[in-house]
Amino acid sequence: MQYIEWFGTNFIGIFQAGADQFVGFITGIVPLLVVLLTFTNAVIAFIGEERVHGWIQKSSKYAILRYTVMPVLAVMLLTNPMAYTFGKFVKEEQKPAFYDAAVSFVHPVTGMFPYANAGELFVYLGIANGVSEAGYSQGPLAVRYLMAGVVVILIRGIVTEWITKLLIRRSQATV
Template identity: 50%
Template sequence: VLMTAFYAVTELVGEERVHGLARGAGRIALTRYTVLPVLSVFFLTNPMAYTFGSFLEEKHKPAFYDAAVSYVHPPLGLFPHINPGEYFVWGGMLVALLDLEKRGVIANGYHVKVAIWYAIVGLVVILLKGILTERITAIMARRQGVEL
């Protein structure tokens, strides 16, 4: 449904405007490795999310892929549609947390806090991974004489 909604908005607004907005967001590292991966993972889900990288310059594509592929697990507690094939990861943690809540070991609703913090920490991690992968890609390309 979200993918259909995304494509409907793209048709209404215009494909060139959407591409321009994505290219604009791709110019700044902060948005390139946080906003674009989050939007792509939320609307297009795994594995379709990686196609957002087509809006970026060639030198940024490996780092975007690294950021996007790293963000398909952290938001599962909030948005299970993102990567339904691997929901069992969050589901296993959820069962344990709910049991601990039921027994009074941890506060009620703690599983919600864990899901939110998991998503927030995931954002920080993808930003750092994106920047680091971009630097590593530049170093490797320079060493091998490849122009990106």
């Protein structure tokens, strides 16, 4: 009888923990994302979607801007996971590379801008804690993470775009 009571209590406890997590999302991240999305859409509507689209498309003509400035702005302004919606401003064949660059930047940004991807913050803080215990400052670490991240997303974006174009050419040749 004691085991059945223990099982019943703990079994329902799993669902209670899940419900508490769900309530945390409903009262935390979901309203934040809705407000960010509303704000972003309002700014785009105020400026004019055609102008914004044109400006970003003009800047996306250059790979260095497409795979550095655009993903950095997307992650810092829209945060993870909404940052990937910035990909709507690039050409179809560049979308995989933009996504690769943006998704690769959500970790390096956490040292300087922890709100951008709070889910990855525990990784950065674990490393930063070790750096602090060794007697070093966390500031230079955060800056180095950010700068290394920008270099990595540029490389990943260029390589992924090259691979995508190669695959498109191969698929068109076989058709």
